[in-house]
Structure formats: C-alpha cells, structure tokens
Amino acid sequence: MHPKRDELAAYLVGSLPEPGLSSVEAHLQTCPACETTLNLLDPRSDTMLEMLRRGPPTGMAHAESDCRVMVEVIKDIGRDPTNAGLAAASPVEAELGNLREYKLLTKIGEGGMGSVYRALHTKLEKIVALKVLPTGRNQDAAAVARFEREMKAVGKLRHPNIVGAFDAGEEHGMHFLVMELIEGESLSAIARNYAPLAVADACELVRQAAAGLQEAHEHGMVHRDIKPSNLMLTVERRKRTTIGIVKVLDMGLAILDAAQPGADDLTDSNQLMGTLNYMAPEQALGNEIDERADLFSFGAVLYEMCAGEPPFTGNTPLAVLKQITDSPARPVRALNPEIPGWLSDLIQQLLAKRPDQRPISASVVAQILAERYGVATDVYSVTSYNELRRDLLEAERWNRLHPTETPRAGFPFLGPRDSHPSGPAAVATLAGNAGPVWSVAFSPDGRQLAMGIDDGTVKMWDVDTSSLRSTISVHNGPVWTTSISSSGHLFATGHDDGTVHIWDFDAEKRLRSFKASGPVRSLAFAPQGSRLALGGRTGEVSIWDADTGEQLVTTEGHQGVVTSVAFSPDGTILGSASGDKSAKLWNAETGRARTRLDGHNGGVYSIAFSPDSKQAATGGWDRTVRLWDTGSGTPKGVLEGNEADVWSVAFSRDGSLVTAVGEDRVVRIWNLETRELLPVRRGHTGTLYASSMSTRNQLATSGRDGTVRIWDLDSKSNDKKVLP
CATH class of the missing domain: 2.40.128 (Lipocalin)
Known part of the structure; x- marks a missing residue:
C-alpha cells in the first residue's frame, strides 16, 4: 500500500511521527512512483518552515525570557547544515569496494552521522557492520570530533544489550567504525506491527534495553537519542537454547560526562540533538542533561509499546516541543485499560518533567521490570520473537484473569495490599546491609546465619545473640546464592561470572575456587559430604566436589535459567527449578532424570523437600505452591x-x-x-x-x-x- 500524499508531505518536512516515519522510509526505497511524488511536493507549504524563514518574532512577546528560550530552540531545529558535501556520494559508496581489510557488500542504512554498510572482514571471513563518516563532513571539525568520540564511546562498552565495536580507523581521509552486525527487528517495526504489546512483552523489551543503557551510564555516557528505531531485537543461539536479545544502537549522539576532558568542547549546551517525540524536556530546551534524560526517553518508549503511540505527538516540531515541556502525557491507561497501576505509576515517574523526580538509574528500572515478571536480569530464553511474544502473552492473560488489588503508589512497586490476618512478629530483624539480600543459609546447628548481599559481601550472624560476626568480600557483584555444608566446616558462594568460591566457615578463609560452565544462579550442599549442586543461568544442573573443584555429575539440565537446586534429606534425589516452567528430579549419584514436574503456568523459582524426602514443594510465577510425590512425580495438591x-x-x-x-x-x-x-x-x-x-x-x-x-x-x- 502506497503512503498517502499528506503522509509524504509530512515525511518531507520532518513532522511524520516515528511509527510512520520508518514505514514510509522503507517504502520509498522500493517505490520509484512515490519517490517521484515526493520530489514534486513543495516543502514551503509547511507552516513551520515558513515561520523559521521569517526569523525571530518582534514586539513585546519577544522580550519575555520564555520566548527567547523558544526562539533559540527553533533556531537549532531550523539550522541549515553544511549543504556542500551532504549530497555528494563518497568514494566508498561510488565504488562499493574495499576499505582497508574490509570488503563492502551492501549499504544497509544512512544517517546524519554516517552511512552503514554490510561488510566482510576478508582475513577473518566475518560479516560486520561498517559505519563511514560522509565525505562532505570529513572537513567538518565538529563532525569528525563527534565521530571519533563515537569510536571511543562504543569501544569502551562490553554488554550483551549494547552493539559491540571491533575496530576503528581512518583510511585515505575516510573515518570508519566497525561494529557487530545486528539482524532483527527494531522496536519501531515491532510497535508498528504489534502495538499495543502485551504488558509483559513491552516490559521485557524495555528491561533489556535499560540493562544495556546502565553500562553506558556507568562509563559516564549519556545516549541522548533513545527511541524505538535505536533499539533492535535480535536472536542469538547459545548452547542448547536460543535467546532473544535487545540491543541499544547508535551511540553516535552519546556524550561523555562533563568531568571528562574534551566533553564540553564537543557538545554545545544549546545544540538540539535526538528525536523530539522521545526527548526529555531539559534536552529539548537545550539545558544541561545527564543520564536521567535517557530515562525519560525510556519512559516514552515504554509508553508507546504499551499504548500504541508516543506520549507526545503533534503536527509540527513546535507542537511536540510544547507538549514535552509544558503538558503531562495523556494517562497510558486511558489508551490501554489493561495497563496495571504499578506500570502506569512507573511510566509516569519516568516521564516526570523534573529529572530529580525520575527513577535514580536505568538499573533500578530494569530491576523493577524483572521483579514484576520474574525474568532473569541477563536474557530471556526464546526460540524466536514469536515465542517470546507467545510466552509473555500467556503471562498477560494470567494477569487479566487474576487481577491484583490496587498497588501502593510510589516507586518501586511494593506489591498489593493483603487483608489476611497477621501472625506473630519476627523474633529478630538483622539490618544494616548495603542493598538487597539475595540469599540466606543457616548452619547445621541453626546458630549461625550467612547472608549474600547485593554489594558482593557475605555477612555472618550469630543467631542466639543477634550480633554480626563478620563481613567477607566474596564477589564483584551480587551474591546470588550461598550454602553451608552439613558438617558446618564449609560454605560456598556463586556468581554471574561462573566463579564458585569454597570457604572455611570457621576461619572465614577462602580454600579454593573453580569455574562453572556459565553464570551460577543457585547452589546447594548435599546432606552428607562435600558434594555441591550448581544451577546455571543458561540451564545447567551439575554436581561438583567442593574439596577438589572436580565436576562429578552432569545432567541434561533445563531450557531456561535454573533458579533453585536442592538435595533431598536422604541424599538420593537432586531437585531443580527453572524459568522454563518446569521442575525436575534427578538421580543424585548418576545425574539421570527421574521425573519432570509439570503444572506451573510460568517460571518455577524454588524447590524444597520434606524431611522424609517423600514430598517436594515448588513455587513460582503463577503464585501457587505445588506439592509432588517424589517417587512417582504425581501432583499431591496446590497451596493457594x-x-x-x-x-x-x-x-x-x-x-x-x-x-x-x-x-x-x-x-x-x-x-x-x-x-x-x-x-x-x-x-x-x-x-x-x-x-x-x-x-x-x-x-x-x-x-x-x-x-x-x-x-x-x-x-x-x-x-x-x-x-x-
């Protein structure tokens, strides 16, 4: 279907909103008739352009400070770039040959800061994406400086949710950057084809992007141009499963923190950059910005994924700008009543006009979205985008069938209110920890307690006196899991880097370390001896000798993150729970599968055994606790x-x-x-x-x-x- 004439006119003058912009752009590349129509249209019919040509207003209004600020912003929108070389084809494009050891295959994209080619590294025989600064901008000192800044910015980042850079350089005056080639769908295309998405679907896509953005923020970078077309969903194969990964693209507008040398010289505080529909108010007004501007943009993206349209729209850039700076977004639940209250509150906070009223970091946003839908904070296992959508749509249906009560206002979401009668209070509260406590383990006599903290430490407490015994630094990051041996002499900790540390419990001294095959999410000692079961984020379930660091048993594992492992008290069964919606029972000696426990409607997060080893209990995403016969694997009941x-x-x-x-x-x-x-x-x-x-x-x-x-x-x- 051809775009309408008014859509082409809007595209010509830059007022077409993002969802339609990508569609028209793609259509024009394959339709000569529409391209001819576009060339015949007169951009002077746009009132916004006419206003820009007339110059600044005169009279009493022009003396007002707000008016002067708006005039400066409009100047930036209408500033005429260096026309001289922008239309000229670069030698690279004309010849489509080689650039150093890279053979250019096809042009796959173009923007103001460069053309992107699909290229082959002729020595490594690796397909890459190669970005070249346009010839006309090679003489523009500011453009070259910004392009070189992009090289350095992308080169510093190593995260699965950010496009990676391999190489950069200059050849015959051509500045280029080599990155991994991402093939998939942009969130812009996904929104155009599917929006409004299921709530859980939208949350998972934005969660992954937020996790990647945090990496940039930790390196002192602000992206400045977060929008659906700069977020790409791709699929990668890893071992036994395929995972869907969102990648943050185009660090070309990223700026270094002002404290870093040269940052102020490269970005004029009044220069308007980024896409207006998703731009933070302080950025749109040319004020100083920090990472909270990116959070506003994430709020706009999440809004569009859930509502089917951006939060701020208008017929002209000025109309959009006025909404962003002066008006609250229309409540997202007015467009999509299925949006839960907690998510509406989160989006509203992300879209706060004042930066200090937004969440404190991208990692906090990712954490909240992960907690709400129980998704591991690295990747979500899928075989395709359609499977991702199907699984999360199932989650959304469950939410509709089991609506929670009104959540507490504020950030983060603290859960629904509960009117069930209260029992006795806790006999002790052990506080003073630096962040969330991810794991706890009692000593065999119940008199000592180890807790794994978000800051990478383990704290040892004396239960009888409720006093802190010691604090041990064990990992560079959250201590997801810890366990104490039946003898009480050893304790173990696991981490995302695959490292398992074995410690002397009494001396609090590290005895040895070994590497699992992937990130460790759960571990548990056997009821006798030094055998240690591990559960991994990529589905592995295995048993190791804590005394030697030798792997003893390997199982078939799971198709998703293994959230929990446990031995039966008699030591004959190893149980595992996984995000793949199943729990499994294994022969603890051989690793052979005994039975699979199916029945949960979502991820299974925990498994435990009764003292006589005859029953197992599992709990997970579907809000139920299920009981199982460990001998036959048959269900024994549901606790609701x-x-x-x-x-x-x-x-x-x-x-x-x-x-x-x-x-x-x-x-x-x-x-x-x-x-x-x-x-x-x-x-x-x-x-x-x-x-x-x-x-x-x-x-x-x-x-x-x-x-x-x-x-x-x-x-x-x-x-x-x-x-x-």
Whole structure:
C-alpha cells in the first residue's frame, strides 16, 4: 500500500511521527512512483518552515525570557547544515569496494552521522557492520570530533544489550567504525506491527534495553537519542537454547560526562540533538542533561509499546516541543485499560518533567521490570520473537484473569495490599546491609546465619545473640546464592561470572575456587559430604566436589535459567527449578532424570523437600505452591493464597508446615495436613527473594529491603529485636 500524499508531505518536512516515519522510509526505497511524488511536493507549504524563514518574532512577546528560550530552540531545529558535501556520494559508496581489510557488500542504512554498510572482514571471513563518516563532513571539525568520540564511546562498552565495536580507523581521509552486525527487528517495526504489546512483552523489551543503557551510564555516557528505531531485537543461539536479545544502537549522539576532558568542547549546551517525540524536556530546551534524560526517553518508549503511540505527538516540531515541556502525557491507561497501576505509576515517574523526580538509574528500572515478571536480569530464553511474544502473552492473560488489588503508589512497586490476618512478629530483624539480600543459609546447628548481599559481601550472624560476626568480600557483584555444608566446616558462594568460591566457615578463609560452565544462579550442599549442586543461568544442573573443584555429575539440565537446586534429606534425589516452567528430579549419584514436574503456568523459582524426602514443594510465577510425590512425580495438591510471584519455599523441621515468600512481601504458612493457610507473617517492605529453615524450626527470610528477619515457627511470641 502506497503512503498517502499528506503522509509524504509530512515525511518531507520532518513532522511524520516515528511509527510512520520508518514505514514510509522503507517504502520509498522500493517505490520509484512515490519517490517521484515526493520530489514534486513543495516543502514551503509547511507552516513551520515558513515561520523559521521569517526569523525571530518582534514586539513585546519577544522580550519575555520564555520566548527567547523558544526562539533559540527553533533556531537549532531550523539550522541549515553544511549543504556542500551532504549530497555528494563518497568514494566508498561510488565504488562499493574495499576499505582497508574490509570488503563492502551492501549499504544497509544512512544517517546524519554516517552511512552503514554490510561488510566482510576478508582475513577473518566475518560479516560486520561498517559505519563511514560522509565525505562532505570529513572537513567538518565538529563532525569528525563527534565521530571519533563515537569510536571511543562504543569501544569502551562490553554488554550483551549494547552493539559491540571491533575496530576503528581512518583510511585515505575516510573515518570508519566497525561494529557487530545486528539482524532483527527494531522496536519501531515491532510497535508498528504489534502495538499495543502485551504488558509483559513491552516490559521485557524495555528491561533489556535499560540493562544495556546502565553500562553506558556507568562509563559516564549519556545516549541522548533513545527511541524505538535505536533499539533492535535480535536472536542469538547459545548452547542448547536460543535467546532473544535487545540491543541499544547508535551511540553516535552519546556524550561523555562533563568531568571528562574534551566533553564540553564537543557538545554545545544549546545544540538540539535526538528525536523530539522521545526527548526529555531539559534536552529539548537545550539545558544541561545527564543520564536521567535517557530515562525519560525510556519512559516514552515504554509508553508507546504499551499504548500504541508516543506520549507526545503533534503536527509540527513546535507542537511536540510544547507538549514535552509544558503538558503531562495523556494517562497510558486511558489508551490501554489493561495497563496495571504499578506500570502506569512507573511510566509516569519516568516521564516526570523534573529529572530529580525520575527513577535514580536505568538499573533500578530494569530491576523493577524483572521483579514484576520474574525474568532473569541477563536474557530471556526464546526460540524466536514469536515465542517470546507467545510466552509473555500467556503471562498477560494470567494477569487479566487474576487481577491484583490496587498497588501502593510510589516507586518501586511494593506489591498489593493483603487483608489476611497477621501472625506473630519476627523474633529478630538483622539490618544494616548495603542493598538487597539475595540469599540466606543457616548452619547445621541453626546458630549461625550467612547472608549474600547485593554489594558482593557475605555477612555472618550469630543467631542466639543477634550480633554480626563478620563481613567477607566474596564477589564483584551480587551474591546470588550461598550454602553451608552439613558438617558446618564449609560454605560456598556463586556468581554471574561462573566463579564458585569454597570457604572455611570457621576461619572465614577462602580454600579454593573453580569455574562453572556459565553464570551460577543457585547452589546447594548435599546432606552428607562435600558434594555441591550448581544451577546455571543458561540451564545447567551439575554436581561438583567442593574439596577438589572436580565436576562429578552432569545432567541434561533445563531450557531456561535454573533458579533453585536442592538435595533431598536422604541424599538420593537432586531437585531443580527453572524459568522454563518446569521442575525436575534427578538421580543424585548418576545425574539421570527421574521425573519432570509439570503444572506451573510460568517460571518455577524454588524447590524444597520434606524431611522424609517423600514430598517436594515448588513455587513460582503463577503464585501457587505445588506439592509432588517424589517417587512417582504425581501432583499431591496446590497451596493457594499468594498475591504475587513465589520466590522461595520451605518445609518446617517436622514436615507439618510449608512456607512461601515472594513478591507480596509476606511469609505465608500452610498446615500440610489440613491445607489451611495460617496467619501470615508481616514486616518486610520489599520483595522477598530467599528463605532458609533451621534445625530449630526458625525461618530466615530476606529480600529487597536489605533486611533478614527470623521467625520462630514454634513460638507465638511477639517479641522483636531490630539490630543495626
């Protein structure tokens, strides 16, 4: 279908919004008739251009400060670039030959800062993307400086959600940058074909992009041009699975932090850069910006993915600019009533006019989106975009069938309100941690507690005195998992870099380290000896000898992140839970599969065994705790009552109770015989990630609020200690 004449006119003068812009641009590349029509159109019919030609206004209004600011912005929009070389074809384009050791194959894109070619590295026989600064801009000192800045910026970044750079240089006056070739769909195309997306779908796409953007921010860079066409969904094959990955493209507008040498010389504070529909107010007005401007743009992208249109639109750039700077976006739920309240609140905060009212970082945004939908914070396993969409649409249907109560206002989302009766308070609260507590483990006698912290440390606490014994630095990043051996002499920690550390529990000294085959998400000691089970983010389930670092057993694993591993108390069964919606039971000696536990409607986040090893409990994304016969793998019942995702389950010491914690911030306890939900334990103020049951029937719980609380399941005491 050909674009309408008014769409071509809008494209010609630059007022066509992003979703239609990409479509018209692609059509013009293959339709000579529409290209001819475009050439016959008169851009002077655009009132905005006419206003720009008339010069600044005169009279009393021109004396107002707001008017003067707007005039400067309009000047930047209408500033005439150096026409002299922009239309001239570069020697590279004319010949389409070689540039150093790169053979140019086809032109795949073009922008103001360069042309991009599909190229072949003739020595490595590797297909790459090669970006060349246009010939007409080689004499423009500012353009060359900005292009060289892009080389340095992209070269510093190493993250799966940012396009990687391999090489850069200059040949015969041609400046070029070599990057990985990304083949997939831009979020602009996805929005055009599918929007409004399922909520979970939109959140996962933006979550990955936010994770990549955080890498740039940590290197002192601000992207400045976050928009759907600069975010690409591609598919990569990794070992036994294929994953969908969002890549942040085009660091060409990225600026270094003002504290870095040369930054002020390369970016005029009044220079308008980026795409207006997604631009932060401070950037649109030419004011000083920081990484929070990118967060505003992410809010605009997330809004469009959920609502089907950008939050700010207009017939002219000036109309869009006025909306961005002066008017709040139309509530996203007015366009899509299926948007949950917590997400509407998050989008509203991202789109705040004042930077200090937005979330503090891209990593916080990624964290909130990951927690809400239980997606691992690296990648999401899929075989194609369609599978990603199908799986997350299933999640969205579940949300519609099980609507939560109104979430608490504010950021981050703290979960729904719960009217279930409360039980006894925690007997102790262990606080003072630097960030979320991702893992907890009791010593065999229940008198010591190890907790893995977000800052890479493990803290050891004396449970009887509620006193901090020591703090040990173990990893460069969050300590996702920790476990103490049955002898009480060893404890183990695992990390995203695949490293497993084995420590002397009493001496608090590292004994040895070994590398797993991928990032370690969960680990657990066997009930006897030094055998250690590992669960990986890429699906691996294996058993290692903690004394030697030797891998003893390999299993078939899972098709998604392994969120939990546990041995049965008799040591014969190894259980694993995964984001692939299944739990599995393995022969702990041979690694052979015993049975697969299917029944959850989403990712399974935790598995635990009853003291007699005859039952297993699993919990996950679908808000249920499910019971299984470990001998046959048959279901034995479903424990309901959770208001949100279940992240950790446990059995009481005598096997009479089952506990669950998760996103709704409370501890739920069921009588296993009657299946009755007992009064819940309250006190935490954030998502609960982990729990551990001691031999003294005390439950330790930890999570986002940075505390560990200890609950006595044998006592009805309401005594409470809060310790720094």
